[in-house]
Amino acid sequence: MGDLVMHVDNFTPGPSAAPRGTGRGAPERRPVVTARGVTKTYGRTRALTGVDLEVGAGEVLGLVGHNGAGKSTLMRVLAGLEACDEGTVAVRGQEVPDGTGPRAEAFRGVRMAYQETSLCPDLTVAENIWVSSRRSLPRLRWRRAAGDAARRRLDEMFPGHGVTARDRIEDLSLAQRQMVEIVRASLCDRLDLLILDEPTESLGPDAARSLYAYVRDLTARGVAVLLISHRIREVLSVADRVAVLRDGAVIAERPAAGLGEHDVLTLMGAQVAERTGDERAVAAAGASGDRPVMAELRGATGPGLREVSVRVGAGEVVGLAGLAGQGQQEVLERLWRPARRDTSVHGTRAYVPGDRQRSGVLPLWSVAENLIVTAMRGIARRGVRRPAQERAAVRDWVERLAIRGGPDAAMTELSGGNQQKVIVARAFASAADLVLLDDPFRGVDVHTKTDLYQLIRQEAARGRSVVWYSSENAEMVHCDRVYVLRAGRVVAELTGEEISEERIIAVSFAEADEASGHEGGTAGRDGGASGRDDGTAGRDGGTPGRRDGVPSRG
Numbered sequence: 001m002g003d004l005v006m007h008v009d010n011f012t013p014g015p016s017a018a019p020r021g022t023g024r025g026a027p028e029r030r031p032v033v034t035a036r037g038v039t040k041t042y043g044r045t046r047a048l049t050g051v052d053l054e055v056g057a058g059e060v061l062g063l064v065g066h067n068g069a070g071k072s073t074l075m076r077v078l079a080g081l082e083a084c085d086e087g088t089v090a091v092r093g094q095e096v097p098d099g100t101g102p103r104a105e106a107f108r109g110v111r112m113a114y115q116e117t118s119l120c121p122d123l124t125v126a127e128n129i130w131v132s133s134r135r136s137l138p139r140l141r142w143r144r145a146a147g148d149a150a151r152r153r154l155d156e157m158f159p160g161h162g163v164t165a166r167d168r169i170e171d172l173s174l175a176q177r178q179m180v181e182i183v184r185a186s187l188c189d190r191l192d193l194l195i196l197d198e199p200t201e202s203l204g205p206d207a208a209r210s211l212y213a214y215v216r217d218l219t220a221r222g223v224a225v226l227l228i229s230h231r232i233r234e235v236l237s238v239a240d241r242v243a244v245l246r247d248g249a250v251i252a253e254r255p256a257a258g259l260g261e262h263d264v265l266t267l268m269g270a271q272v273a274e275r276t277g278d279e280r281a282v283a284a285a286g287a288s289g290d291r292p293v294m295a296e297l298r299g300a301t302g303p304g305l306r307e308v309s310v311r312v313g314a315g316e317v318v319g320l321a322g323l324a325g326q327g328q329q330e331v332l333e334r335l336w337r338p339a340r341r342d343t344s345v346h347g348t349r350a351y352v353p354g355d356r357q358r359s360g361v362l363p364l365w366s367v368a369e370n371l372i373v374t375a376m377r378g379i380a381r382r383g384v385r386r387p388a389q390e391r392a393a394v395r396d397w398v399e400r401l402a403i404r405g406g407p408d409a410a411m412t413e414l415s416g417g418n419q420q421k422v423i424v425a426r427a428f429a430s431a432a433d434l435v436l437l438d439d440p441f442r443g444v445d446v447h448t449k450t451d452l453y454q455l456i457r458q459e460a461a462r463g464r465s466v467v468w469y470s471s472e473n474a475e476m477v478h479c480d481r482v483y484v485l486r487a488g489r490v491v492a493e494l495t496g497e498e499i500s501e502e503r504i505i506a507v508s509f510a511e512a513d514e515a516s517g518h519e520g521g522t523a524g525r526d527g528g529a530s531g532r533d534d535g536t537a538g539r540d541g542g543t544p545g546r547r548d549g550v551p552s553r554g
């Protein structure tokens, strides 16, 4: 037992020699990882071109850039997981020689939490921790030691996580998998640099806050943190410095203090369109019209839902909002598979799943094939495919959404955000009358998001109906009507001017105490965290079948 405790306690962050970081604005930091002139090419794609970047002990360096800018590639190079074609990487002041393999001793202490998670779905939490951190764990009774370490770190980082060491990864919600991934990366015998690649995209606000509190704790102990995120405000509030990557090159490095969101977006090359009063008027007018009903839930009750009534008119954009895991996915699921008498749906449907790796990406297929698979039937004449028209449609969508990589790239060659764009394009390229969106813009950069909001409005204007769950309440202003869910019930229906982030948050929380008093956690799929907005209530666990966006006949 003494052994186990010793080994578990070995997971202590920070080298003893590191100077005490003071968080924001600490001067003169000892370099942990330094890149000089780093270039990386994949086939014809130049992912990085002459990148210089240094991250010092005790600081948070934020890295921002558009989808496909090269952020993940740079992180893989800095973590020693990929060699660069030109340039050098030094760790703790020592240049790492060419040909050093991914597990090289030189990179020990540099750990990365991946955007898509690196966890093995068939293994338990404890087993995954052991695979990743076994050099610091005992060989005997390793499972218990790994489980103890995971539980302790989960409790420290994400109170109320609802994960046990014996849970299999594939049974966890997206948010829980992300938490385990971050914990996995942080557990090692020596932590110098923790790289977080879009860590909060699938976490709720509570979990994100807990994570950043832990990050501050780490930097105070001299650990460096490299944070990649499309959430610029979040980066500015956590980072000491911000580096902007554009088309594979670092084009700016600035202290975070004094830098505004708009400054960063401008550096990234984004033209940020604020939503105008006119656009809102269009949405509101749409809501008030007397539209034919396209889809409806009438007092739907069942797993995760309590007497939910939702109406979707033709050409209407309907939002599903509220804290995470309150029944929004169940509503989408009902509309996708309207098996019960309390649900009616007219026309065909397409689904954009929230968990692209599990049920969205067809990894062996090209971008073109992934994109056109649902539209093929509509393009065909008398059952015969028309390749020229298919190619033209693909080209159009690749251009429209600026999908970097092009139609012939393998899906797995695309950056995370670009993969997500293909899945969104797949749904809208189809002839589906009703498009169901499950938090579809995670990992998509701000510039593209703005284009996608416009796309949704344009498609609605053409008569399509959209039902859209978003974990970002601010996005709901692009809807005609918003249903706020709480503990499996609709607690508010907002239209037009009533729709605002503040209003949605107020309604969600105002109802929270009352609902948790008598609902007994009916909405959370994994039952453990109903009422929290930390993403621990299952987002997608237990959802039957695939949701791959292939339209089905209504």
Ligand SMILES: Nc1ncnc2c1ncn2[C@@H]1O[C@H](COP(=O)(O)OP(=O)(O)OP(=O)(O)O)[C@@H](O)[C@H]1O
Pocket (backbone or CB within 6 Å): 042, 043, 045, 046, 047, 065, 066, 067, 068, 069, 070, 071, 072, 073, 074, 404, 405, 412, 413, 414, 415, 416, 417, 418, 443
């Ligand atoms: N294994 C690969 N094979 C081919 N091309 C790749 C590979 N990995 C990345 N790329 C390409 O390199 C470029 C940079 O990709 P990267 O994933 O680093 O971007 P990113 O900034 O992390 O994007 P996102 O914000 O979408 O995650 C992209 O054009 C991408 O298509």
